[in-house]
Every structure is written in C-alpha cells, then in structure tokens.
Amino acid sequence: MPAQSSTQSSTQSATQSPAHYPVVLIDASGYLFRAYHALPKLTNSRGEATGALVGVLNMVRKLIDETQPEHIGVVFDAPGRTFREELYSDYKANRPPMPDELREQLGPLKAIIQAMGLPLIEVPKVEADDVIGTLATRAAEQGLATLISTGDKDMAQLVDDRITLVNTMSNSLLDPAAVEAKFGVPPERIVDYLSLMGDSIDNIPGVPKCGPKTAVKWIAQFGDLDGVIAHADEVKGKIGEHLRASLEQLPLARQLTTIKRDVPLALAPTDLQPTAPDREALRGWYQRIESRRLLATLEANGAGRDDDPTQPGAQPRGDQATQNGSQQGTANAYQTILTEADFDAWIERLRQADLWAFDTETTALDYMRAEIVGVSLAVSAHEAAYIPVAHAYPGAPDQLSRERVLGALKPLLEDPDHAKVGQNLKFDMSVCARAGIRMQGIAHDTMLESYVLDSTATRHDMDSLASKYLGEQTIHFEDIAGKGAKQLSFDQIPLETAAPYAAEDADITLRLHQALWPRIEAEPGLARIYREIELPLVPVLSRMERTGVRVDSDELEAQSQDLAERAAALEERAYAEAGARFNMGSPKQIGAIFFEQLQLPVVAKTPKGAPSTSEAVLEKLAEDGYELPRLILEHRGLTKLRSTYTDKLPAMIHPETGRVHTSYHQAVAATGRLSSSDPNLQNIPIRSEDGRRIRRAFVPEPGMRMLAADYSQIELRIMAHLSGDERLLAAFAAGQDIHRATAAEILGLSPEAVTSEQRRSAKAINFGLIYGMSAFGLARQLGIERQEAQDYVDAYFARYPGVRAFMDETREQARANRFVETLFGRRLHLTNITHSNHQLRSAAERTAINAPMQGTAADIIKRAMIAVDAWIAREQPPVRMIMQVHDELVFEVAEEAIERASERIRTLMEGAAELAVPLLVEAGVGANWDEAH
Structure with missing residues (x-):
C-alpha cells in the first residue's frame, strides 16, 4: 500500500467516494456560494477575500483526482435575467444581492479555471442547472456515465441509471435508490415533490404548509402532481383548503422547478476536453491569492497537469x-x-x-x-x-x-x-x-x-x-x-x-x-468524555486491532463455492422465466425483458420517461408476486455476500498472525459509536441464514472458545432512565419482556394474552419512536392503514406519558441550546434545529430524540471496553477482547476459563453505568461467532 502518515488516516468518510466517470459536470456557481458560507473567511495580505475561491479550487481538484474524467465542464450562471424571471417576475425575488466580498472572488475563480485548461461554460437566458441538465442528458443518451457535482436538491430530478449526483462538500452520492431514500420519491417525481412544497429561497409558489412528508404522502396516494391536482377535493382539513387554493399556481411551480434538458448548445459533452494549463497565468494568480499549496503545486510539478498537486523542493x-x-x-x-x-x-x-x-x-x-x-x-x-x-x-x-x-x-x-x-x-x-x-x-x-x-x-x-x-x-x-x-x-x-x-x-x-x-x-462535560472515555479507549482499540480475529478460510471458500453455485442456478431460473439469456446487471436489458417481453407493470419512470428498473422497483414488483424481479434481487444478494465477505476475507488474513485485523474509528459516527473498516465488521449480516453462515467462519484458536456478550435492549433502557416514565421503569425493574409489556399496555391486555403479531407491532413502535418514526412510517413497516398506526402511537403515548414529555422537553432544549447531550456529557450539535426548511428541521428534531440514547449506549460500551481491558491487563486471564460490534463485545477465552470469564465480563459490562433500570448483558459461548451470539 502507499505510504502515508497517521495524520492522513485519521478519519474515514461515512459516505461513498466517487468512482471514475467519463463525464463530470460541476455546478461552480452553487459551490462558490456554499464555500463562501461554509469555509473560513480568508484574505490575502492586500485584504482581498480568497476563502471561497480557494475552497472551490480545492473541491474541483479533488473531484478531478477521484474521477479522472475524459470530459469535464465547469458551469457558471450567466449574468442577466433568465427565462424563469420572464415567466414569473418574482422568481428569486427574496434572494439578497451577492455580497461584495463574494462577487470579488467570482472573476478570479473564472480566470483560474480557464488557466487550468478546464472548459468553462456560461449560457445567457438559462441557469447553470439547465446547461448541466442538457449536457448530462446528451451524455447519457450517448451511453456515457455522468457525474454532476452539486449541492442543489433540484438536480435530483436528473438522476437515472447513467446520471449520478455528488455533493463534493459532504462527499455523498445520489443514485436513483439514494434519491428515493433521501426524499421519499424517485427521481422522476422530484419535480412534483418540489412543486408541491414550493421554495422560499427561490420564491417558487407551492402549497402553504405542505412539507416533505405531506408531499410524499400525496404523491404516494395520487401518483404524481397531476393526480394530486385531480383529486384535490379528496384532501381533508386545512391542508386540503391550502391545496385547493393553490391549484392555479401549481403548473407554474412545476414549470419553474423543471430543469431544461434541451438548451441549444454549440458544445456536445464529448467536446468538453481539458487543455494544457497556462503555467504563467496560474503562477500569477496563485501568488496573488497567496495560496502556498497551489503555488507549490505549480513550482514542483513541471510534468503532467499543473493543477496536480506535488510538493516544492529545496529543504536545507x-x-x-x-x-x-x-x-x-x-x-x-x-x-x-x-x-x-x-x-x-x-x-x-x-x-x-x-x-x-x-x-x-x-x-x-x-x-x-x-x-x-x-x-x-x-x-x-x-x-x-x-x-x-x-x-x-x-x-x-x-x-x-x-x-x-x-x-x-x-x-x-x-x-x-x-x-x-x-x-x-x-x-x-x-x-x-x-x-x-x-x-x-x-x-x-x-x-x-x-x-x-x-x-x-x-x-x-x-x-x-x-x-x-x-x-x-x-x-x-x-x-x-x-x-x-x-x-x-x-x-x-x-x-x-x-x-x-x-x-x-x-x-x-x-x-x-x-x-x-x-x-x-x-466545558466540564466535554472534558469528562475526552479524559475518561475517548483517550483511555485509544490503547484498548490498538490492542484489539493488533490481536485481530481468526477466520476459517476453508469454510469461507466452501461458502463461496455454494454461493456461486446458487447464483448460477438463479441465473438459469431467471433466463427460463425471461425466455432468453440476458445480462442480469444491465438495467437496459432488464427493462427490455420486463416491459417489452413480459409486459410487467410500470412502477416508476426515469427522467427520460423510460420505465425504471431501480432496486426499489424490483422490490415492489417482487412484493406483488412477479418471479423474475425476485430472482434478480436474490441473485444480487448472493453475489454481494460473495464479493464482500466470502471471497474477500481470506485475502485479508495477515501472513504473520494468520488473523484478520480491522481498523476501528472513533471519530466518524456523530453519536459516538465506533465504526470499522478493512474489513467492516459492523455490517456482517445477522438476519439472513447466509449472513449467519459468514459469522460461523469467525473461529477461536485451538483450545479456546468464542464468547459474545451483548447488551439487551440498551437504548430502550436508556429511554426509560432518561424519560423517568413510571410504567417503563416498572416493566424493566420486573424483568418483563418490554415489547410484550408495551403491547399489553397499549392494547389493554394481559401480557399472557398478547399474540406474537401484537408483540411485533409493539416492538416496531418501541424502536421506531426512538428513531423518530412517524405514524406514516409505522404504517408502511407494519403493512397497516395510517390511521391504525396513528391509533397505536396515540395509545403508546397515553400509556407512557413520561416518554412524550421527555421527547417534547428534548426538542425544546435542543432548540434553545442547538445541541443535545448524552448521560455522560457528550454533545451532538444540531445546526438545523431551527432551520426554516421543514425537512431539515424535522430531521434535526428526530436526531435530537435519538442521539442521547444512541450516544449514551455508545458511551456505555466504550466504558465497558475500558473496564474489561483493565481487568485483562491487571489479572492476565486467558482472555482476548477481539471485536466490538454495535452493542456487543466478542472474546476469545480458554475453555477452562469460560465460566469465570463470562461472569466477570457480564459484571463489568453491567456496571459500566448506573441507570434507573438494570443493564442486562446476555453472554453466549460457542465454537464460532454465530454459535456464541
């Protein structure tokens, strides 16, 4: 692997990095504004603003490094009015003028982009979005995968099987499935979604009081914007009145929101070829903005592209x-x-x-x-x-x-x-x-x-x-x-x-x-978290990582062979079902089989109007009983397990130790939870039989056994402690099955009379409320009507009023402080808790409820790890702590020490915090991880 210092491996991005794309289009105007508001306000010695300018240049260079495009366009908004302002004179009327210190950075940015040899595009009468939409659509039609670098949510309407968005500031990617996961609607319904909500920033009229949840609900109920308009009389209450009062302006909102894809352009996507940079011009600009890094790049790298960073010479x-x-x-x-x-x-x-x-x-x-x-x-x-x-x-x-x-x-x-x-x-x-x-x-x-x-x-x-x-x-x-x-x-x-x-x-x-x-x-609370949890955990994690975990490569090889054979059998069944052989990874070929040959119903469409074959569409068709989509999904699941685990893990066995060594990351998850990579032990499946088989390949050394110790329902116990709800406290104190107890409370039954289905519903409520699930989400999860789900939620809060009070108080404290805290003083800052955007504000409110529980759970298991590690160091038992996965610690223990070690580990873990309810740790022992879990 390449050399790198520890400073370069200090954090792992929680989001996916862009891969290679033939065409990359950059929303430069959007990023200039975002960089101005997000990055430090730097100036050069002349007092000229440079912060946003340098920020955008760094983003552009990073994006080029990661994607290595053959064709690239840097697109700016052209000065002057656009066709949208001609359609609607109040379009963007609420936007303040560009700040002077930002305007003065625009000209230098354009000049540097051109000096770098990157195609710069400005088209009068339209916005940068429309130019990007046209170029991306043309590229997709030519079969070229296109990456659009933007932070603008409106661009989500462009996403399809060949067009992907990347937010360079957060390094997050949006493909069709990610768009639907983020917004609740597929890309082809984004225009309808945005039209219903309107946009206060751009001054686009929508339906007053219609937020993301309402827009998603209406689109799910009526199909699209036209369906919502046609059925407006069916919408009850005040929101229905708002909808009917807005019907005349909704077509205008759609027109303003829709990105043009047919802008007359002299350039084709393949014409966007970078040229040789102008070194002298770049040197002058980099000296002017006093960017040591950019200037060092230029002086040190005479060969290749001069915007490719290298380090200057001459060190005495x-x-x-x-x-x-x-x-x-x-x-x-x-x-x-x-x-x-x-x-x-x-x-x-x-x-x-x-x-x-x-x-x-x-x-x-x-x-x-x-x-x-x-x-x-x-x-x-x-x-x-x-x-x-x-x-x-x-x-x-x-x-x-x-x-x-x-x-x-x-x-x-x-x-x-x-x-x-x-x-x-x-x-x-x-x-x-x-x-x-x-x-x-x-x-x-x-x-x-x-x-x-x-x-x-x-x-x-x-x-x-x-x-x-x-x-x-x-x-x-x-x-x-x-x-x-x-x-x-x-x-x-x-x-x-x-x-x-x-x-x-x-x-x-x-x-x-x-x-x-x-x-x-x-801040005493922060100092306590730092001194008592995070710093002491550093040597603990280092020892765990270096100890590693043993995996049975023969078992994994056998599993790989089995997965390959089953995947091949699924392919043959899929070919028979389709009546022809086809590439199961090709959306185009799948679409032809589905909609031309088999005449399956069209669930959703791409932005170009073609029937979609996204993951969500496959799942819906499979749920509706269609065999071929089910076979394709099952095939993808098997091949993913094979490529991610059964083929990969044996190759990661260290030649000296014979074990696999992961890396744990303390500074990634906002709530304080640990994450891991190379391999990621947190994501090894447990719910499916095939996933559990993978865990069976995690085995101890000869003469030792695996011991897995797992906190039972820790976040619900933390909820009981934080809320102080009397019924929850009593249920946990009595050692009751909390999901059965909840079902009995909200249904007015004795615990013995609760059916397994009723317990399942109560479990969904218990965990769903922690994660901010709405009645709409609960209805979808349980497959029931929304009103029935709302009745469940209302009954829950009626029986557990302390929980409702805790949630309300937490939201209020979060709004006042702009952060929430765990039991031990860890803070999670909530910058969007008072945001004017309802969607962002709601997400922050959900986080405000969940973070104290998830963060406290993270603090508790870290404290437990420190305590167990200290016991091992002090008493030297034949015990190794080898893995931490969510609320579970996994150990290798000598067979003769199992009983003593199990009791001691449970005692230390249960004593990691004093709550108003007992912490319960369940420990299992086995010949492999699956048996022990």
Whole structure:
C-alpha cells in the first residue's frame, strides 16, 4: 500500500467516494456560494477575500483526482435575467444581492479555471442547472456515465441509471435508490415533490404548509402532481383548503422547478476536453491569492497537469532550518535531522518539555505492515523536526539508523510521565508496537479533541482541522507522493519534499492542540468524555486491532463455492422465466425483458420517461408476486455476500498472525459509536441464514472458545432512565419482556394474552419512536392503514406519558441550546434545529430524540471496553477482547476459563453505568461467532 502518515488516516468518510466517470459536470456557481458560507473567511495580505475561491479550487481538484474524467465542464450562471424571471417576475425575488466580498472572488475563480485548461461554460437566458441538465442528458443518451457535482436538491430530478449526483462538500452520492431514500420519491417525481412544497429561497409558489412528508404522502396516494391536482377535493382539513387554493399556481411551480434538458448548445459533452494549463497565468494568480499549496503545486510539478498537486523542493538539511511562511505570515522553522549532534539536542529538548508532538511516517497505511520511515517532533509552535531513518531513493543522503533513533526515543515514548500529543495516535501506537515500543503517556489526540468538541462541525483529519481552526492550507500527502498507480511510498520521496510535509504534521498537531484544548477544558462535560472515555479507549482499540480475529478460510471458500453455485442456478431460473439469456446487471436489458417481453407493470419512470428498473422497483414488483424481479434481487444478494465477505476475507488474513485485523474509528459516527473498516465488521449480516453462515467462519484458536456478550435492549433502557416514565421503569425493574409489556399496555391486555403479531407491532413502535418514526412510517413497516398506526402511537403515548414529555422537553432544549447531550456529557450539535426548511428541521428534531440514547449506549460500551481491558491487563486471564460490534463485545477465552470469564465480563459490562433500570448483558459461548451470539 502507499505510504502515508497517521495524520492522513485519521478519519474515514461515512459516505461513498466517487468512482471514475467519463463525464463530470460541476455546478461552480452553487459551490462558490456554499464555500463562501461554509469555509473560513480568508484574505490575502492586500485584504482581498480568497476563502471561497480557494475552497472551490480545492473541491474541483479533488473531484478531478477521484474521477479522472475524459470530459469535464465547469458551469457558471450567466449574468442577466433568465427565462424563469420572464415567466414569473418574482422568481428569486427574496434572494439578497451577492455580497461584495463574494462577487470579488467570482472573476478570479473564472480566470483560474480557464488557466487550468478546464472548459468553462456560461449560457445567457438559462441557469447553470439547465446547461448541466442538457449536457448530462446528451451524455447519457450517448451511453456515457455522468457525474454532476452539486449541492442543489433540484438536480435530483436528473438522476437515472447513467446520471449520478455528488455533493463534493459532504462527499455523498445520489443514485436513483439514494434519491428515493433521501426524499421519499424517485427521481422522476422530484419535480412534483418540489412543486408541491414550493421554495422560499427561490420564491417558487407551492402549497402553504405542505412539507416533505405531506408531499410524499400525496404523491404516494395520487401518483404524481397531476393526480394530486385531480383529486384535490379528496384532501381533508386545512391542508386540503391550502391545496385547493393553490391549484392555479401549481403548473407554474412545476414549470419553474423543471430543469431544461434541451438548451441549444454549440458544445456536445464529448467536446468538453481539458487543455494544457497556462503555467504563467496560474503562477500569477496563485501568488496573488497567496495560496502556498497551489503555488507549490505549480513550482514542483513541471510534468503532467499543473493543477496536480506535488510538493516544492529545496529543504536545507542538518542544523539549518527552513522558513516556510504560513498564510498568516508567521515563519515556520522546520529542521531535518541527519547528524548525531542534532538528534541528541532534540532528545534533550523532549526530556525538558512538558508536552511534545509525535508523528510517524511509514511505508503503508496498514498498521500491521507499516515500517517506520521517519518520525517528526515538535515542542513549540511553528518549530518542528523531521528525523528520517529509511529513505531509500537513489541519491538519498546518509541518515541515522532506525535502531539508533527508535532506541533513543523508546524510553521517552514508554514513559507515562512524558506527555505526548498526536493526531490519530492509535495508528502511531500500533506502528510503534511493531517496532517493540509500548507507547504510554498519551496526553492528547487532536483528532479526538475535534471530535469531542463538535462531532459534526468538520471532518477530523489534520488538513480539515488546520483549515477550520488555524485558517491554514497544509501540504497534503498527494502533494508530495503523487496519485494512483504512480504514487510513491514515503521511503521513495526525496527529503527535500518529504521533510517539510512531515515536520508540518508535528507542528500543526501541537498548534491544533493549543487551539482546541482550552475550548474543551472550558466545558466540564466535554472534558469528562475526552479524559475518561475517548483517550483511555485509544490503547484498548490498538490492542484489539493488533490481536485481530481468526477466520476459517476453508469454510469461507466452501461458502463461496455454494454461493456461486446458487447464483448460477438463479441465473438459469431467471433466463427460463425471461425466455432468453440476458445480462442480469444491465438495467437496459432488464427493462427490455420486463416491459417489452413480459409486459410487467410500470412502477416508476426515469427522467427520460423510460420505465425504471431501480432496486426499489424490483422490490415492489417482487412484493406483488412477479418471479423474475425476485430472482434478480436474490441473485444480487448472493453475489454481494460473495464479493464482500466470502471471497474477500481470506485475502485479508495477515501472513504473520494468520488473523484478520480491522481498523476501528472513533471519530466518524456523530453519536459516538465506533465504526470499522478493512474489513467492516459492523455490517456482517445477522438476519439472513447466509449472513449467519459468514459469522460461523469467525473461529477461536485451538483450545479456546468464542464468547459474545451483548447488551439487551440498551437504548430502550436508556429511554426509560432518561424519560423517568413510571410504567417503563416498572416493566424493566420486573424483568418483563418490554415489547410484550408495551403491547399489553397499549392494547389493554394481559401480557399472557398478547399474540406474537401484537408483540411485533409493539416492538416496531418501541424502536421506531426512538428513531423518530412517524405514524406514516409505522404504517408502511407494519403493512397497516395510517390511521391504525396513528391509533397505536396515540395509545403508546397515553400509556407512557413520561416518554412524550421527555421527547417534547428534548426538542425544546435542543432548540434553545442547538445541541443535545448524552448521560455522560457528550454533545451532538444540531445546526438545523431551527432551520426554516421543514425537512431539515424535522430531521434535526428526530436526531435530537435519538442521539442521547444512541450516544449514551455508545458511551456505555466504550466504558465497558475500558473496564474489561483493565481487568485483562491487571489479572492476565486467558482472555482476548477481539471485536466490538454495535452493542456487543466478542472474546476469545480458554475453555477452562469460560465460566469465570463470562461472569466477570457480564459484571463489568453491567456496571459500566448506573441507570434507573438494570443493564442486562446476555453472554453466549460457542465454537464460532454465530454459535456464541
């Protein structure tokens, strides 16, 4: 794997990254506005605004790096009136004029885009959306997959099997299934959805008081906007009056909302070819906006595209320091250590320092394979050193040996009284462990400081934190190593470029801590979460990761073979059902079979009017009893299990340990939950038989057994504690089946009289209310009428008034504070809790209810992990903690110690928090994970 420092692996995006697309279209005007409002308001030394400009350029470069398009268009709104304003004079009348400091960045942005050699498009009389819609439609008609980079929800109407949206600021993708999941309607109904709601920002008239839920309900009930108009008399209540009063303006709303796809354009999508950049023009602009990173790109990369970032040269060595001016003009003294005297001087500085920053540079991102190439250190702001030990490119200078450097650092790194700060120190701890260093004295971790301070404010990697809290653009790893197949490992990067990058990591880390820690220390609840949960968990996770879990590759191979045979059999059955062989992964061929040959009903259409074959359509047709859609869905499920797990896991077995080693991430989930990757242990299926079979391949070492300890209904117990509802508290105190007890309460039955179906409905209510489910959602889940579902909800709150009161109070507190807290003081900030957009506000309100419970559950299991790890370290039982999955901890335990270990683990987990109801942990033992669960 490519080399990268721990600072570059500090967080994993919770969202999907774009893959390669032949055509990429960028909504530049939209991003300029978003960058202006979201990013720091930076200026150059002349006082000229540059923040939004630099933000957009970075987004454009990142998007190009990730997608490598053959054709690209950067589209701006042209000045002047558009056809929509001619249709409706009040269109966008509510929008304030463009701020002066944003307007002054527009011209430079366009000039730089053109100097980069990227096609820039402005078309009078229409908006950028219409130009993008036309180009995307033409590209799709030519069979070219197209990615539209935008944050505009209106663009969702363009999505189909060949057109995808990406929000570059959040890195989230929208394909047809994701559009329906997000908005509740498929792409072909987005125009109807938006027309009904109207748009206060664009001043598009809709139906007053019609929010997203109402729009979705009407479209589901009446089919489309025309159906809603035709059946307006059937809509009862005040909202029905609003609908009928709005009928005359709805066609206008649809016209204003619909993106044109037939704009007369002289350019075809294939004409959008990037050209060679104008280096001199770019140099002038980058100097003008004083972007060190962009200028470094230009000066260092003479070959290839000049907007491809690389790192500038010339770093003095030995005891000479490089003066690298930051964006604020402060000089950074970075030293490359190549002599014994310089190294000894730094060791003495570390001995005298109250706190010092530490970072490793390695040959790989995989902590189980990474070898240390160098280390960087900082004891004061703007001053740092890089100590290379293993750079091995032709002409590399002599360096201190790895043994010499690590040998001198080991006593300091292992001393708990020498306080260290780092960025994602778990990675450095694991890398040091491979080198025989048992790192202690972790006083601070800037990734975790940022995460605890505000889990949703930004990503928590160093580059993002430096931009947000220090207003600085740091050197990125790709700046010095390149990208893709040609990316260099760190030991092959010349010191002239590697040293400033590495030293900057330590310097920025120390300065970030100086900026973040006072803000945490000022909030006792946040300081408690940081000190008592997040920091102590770092060594626990490092040990768990390095311990790994054993998987039976023979069992997985047998499962893969079985899945392949069953998938092949499903293919033959599908061919027989279709009466012809076809590509089961081709929407076009599936559509021809479904709607031309078999004449299946059309459930939904693509934006071009063709019958849709999306996942949601397949599921609906399968539910309605059509065999071929069911066979295709089953085939996809089997092939996904095979590619994701049974084929992949054996290839991930480490050659030295014979085990699989995941990476746990503390700073990803907003609520405090851990996530994992490579492999993702959180998503291994459990509900299907095939998923459980995969868990059977997770096995202990000979002479040991698997023990799985799982919190029972922990979030419902937390709800009982937080709400203080007397009936819920009594049910848990009595050890009742809470779902049966709930069914008995709301139906007025004895617990013994509750049927399994009634218990299932109560379970859906119990968990649904935690996650903010409406009566409409409950009706869909249970397959009942909405009114019946509403009656269930009303009866629930009548019997559990404390729950209703808790929810109402939590919403009010969230509106007042703009955050909610867990039982232990973790905060989840809710920026949209008072938003004027009903959909965003409702989503924030649902989060406000759920986050205290889910976050408290996350805090509790983290506390349990710390307690169990301390017991293992103290008493050295034959027990290994090997996995954490949601509310479950998994262990490898020697057979003779099972009974004692099970009792002790349950006691520690149940004692991780004191609630008004007892915490209950269920522990199972087996020859594999499935048996133990």
